[in-house]
Amino acid sequence: MKLLILLLLSILGLxxxxxDTTTTTTTNKQQNGLVIQTGAQGYTYHGCYTETTNIANTxxxxxxxxxxxxxxxxxxxxxKCWEFCGGKGSSGQTYKFAGLEYARECWCAQSLSGLSSKVxxxxxxxxxxxxxxxxxxxxxxxxxxxxxxxxxxxxxxSFVASLGVIGVxxxxxxxx
Numbered sequence: 001m002k003l004l005i006l007l008l009l010s011i012l013g014l015x016x017x018x019x020d021t022t023t024t025t026t027t028n029k030q031q032n033g034l035v036i037q038t039g040a041q042g043y044t045y046h047g048c049y050t051e052t053t054n055i056a057n058t059x060x061x062x063x064x065x066x067x068x069x070x071x072x073x074x075x076x077x078x079x080k081c082w083e084f085c086g087g088k089g090s091s092g093q094t095y096k097f098a099g100l101e102y103a104r105e106c107w108c109a110q111s112l113s114g115l116s117s118k119v120x121x122x123x124x125x126x127x128x129x130x131x132x133x134x135x136x137x138x139x140x141x142x143x144x145x146x147x148x149x150x151x152x153x154x155x156x157x158s159f160v161a162s163l164g165v166i167g168v169x170x171x172x173x174x175x176x
Contacts, residue, residue: 067109
């Protein structure tokens, strides 16, 4: 009986983890009269970061290096960059980081350079070419988003583990 109850708790945990968490709700904040999208389409706002191409001895490597990029004059938006970096771009790969720079550039990479520094949100002061109300980086500044899937997955496993611990504590004491 004890084994059956623990099995049921495990199944409940798996059902909870299988729920669809692909919400598209976006909470926005204002900076310099521009909207900073704080999260949607699997990405969460990470901050405004400096570009690293002008740092001495870096051989011009970018803050978001080793991935893909898209330049869309007159057309770039935060959502287009999320889609491009989130697997709908030319490579079909999902990137951990999505960054917008200079109003029209989208950069995708699996890591953010340790040489890049987080700066005040107000330094990402250029509006997107495709939506003048959205913040799209700045001159050598990136509006950076991080894939939130890893955080969601960790939270789900934590919840399942909690159910297992509670089940063992509650039902273990009942059956002693």
